[in-house]
Amino acid sequence: GENVEQHPSTLSVQEGDSAVIKCTYSDSASNYFPWYKQELGKRPQLIIDIRSNVGEKKDQRIAVTLNKTAKHFSLHITETQPEDSAVYFCAASFTGGGNKLTFGTGTQLKVEL
Amino acid sequence: EAGVAQSPRYKIIEKRQSVAFWCNPISGHATLYWYQQILGQGPKLLIQFQNNGVVDDSQLPKDRFSAERLKGVDSTLKIQPAKLEDSAVYLCASSPGQGGEQYFGPGTRLTVT
Numbered sequence: 001g002e003n004v005e006q007h008p009s010t011l012s013v014q015e016g017d018s019a020v021i022k023c024t025y026s027d028s029a030s031n032y033f034p035w036y037k038q039e040l041g042k043r044p045q046l047i048i049d050i051r052s053n054v055g056e057k058k059d060q061r062i063a064v065t066l067n068k069t070a071k072h073f074s075l076h077i078t079e080t081q082p083e084d085s086a087v088y089f090c091a092a093s094f095t096g097g098g099n100k101l102t103f104g105t106g107t108q109l110k111v112e113l
Numbered sequence: 114e115a116g117v118a119q120s121p122r123y124k125i126i127e128k129r130q131s132v133a134f135w136c137n138p139i140s141g142h143a144t145l146y147w148y149q150q151i152l153g154q155g156p157k158l159l160i161q162f163q164n165n166g167v168v169d170d171s172q173l174p175k176d177r178f179s180a181e182r183l184k185g186v187d188s189t190l191k192i193q194p195a196k197l198e199d200s201a202v203y204l205c206a207s208s209p210g211q212g213g214e215q216y217f218g219p220g221t222r223l224t225v226t
Contacts, residue, residue: 004155006155034214034215036217042219043204043217043218043219043220044156044204044217045217046214046215046216049214089155089156091155098161098163098168098169099144099208099213099215100158100161100169101146101156101158101215102158103155103156103157104155105154105155106153106154106155
């Protein structure tokens with residue numbers, strides 16, 4: 001089955017700096033890669049996703065890049081703000097096989113003033 | 114549109130007792146997922162329904178966990194008997210189809226003592 005590794009487990013940045021979180025996956029059939037933000041005690045919320053036919057996707061301050069050959073994808077947050085502080089999860093799935101999401105272990109991002 | 118609803122939000126039981134969780138997906142969403150999220154980890158899929166049929170239950174501990182989605186709308190997840198290691202947040206998610214974004218409910222936090 002799919003295995004997703006995520007690094008780093010914790011990340012502390014100064015407000016205004018950029019943050020990068022990296023994930024690798026094992027199943028070359030995976031073709032859908034969402035990123036979820038989870039604040040303490042809240043539900044995971046999708047912030048951006050990318051499909052395997054695209055190498056990069058951007059939405060305002062967040063962007064995701066995908067390298068299918070190396071089987072890794074990354075989340076980039078620019079101009080970080082205190083409200084970006086949360087746990088971020090990457091995930092991977094094969095949409096032709098039911099879209100079962102396999103999640104990474106999460107990154108605790110802390111944006112300091 | 115209304116989001117995914119779950120109840121109860123919190124539940125405390127003793128080991129060997131039974132417990133049931135309820136989920137009402139977003140109206141019209143054919144696919145429903147139950148995830149288990151242990152503290153400090155990413156969500157792990159327990160079972161996936163497409164309408165009222167099971168698509169994937171490979172990670173469901175079937176000796177103690179059961180789930181149903183009668184009529185292809187609401188779903189219940191049951192644990193009987195509970196073990197200490199079942200302490201976790203149980204998240205329900207739904208999506209319009211098998212390849213679309215998954216929307217998560219608020220979760221049920223289960224504590225087994």
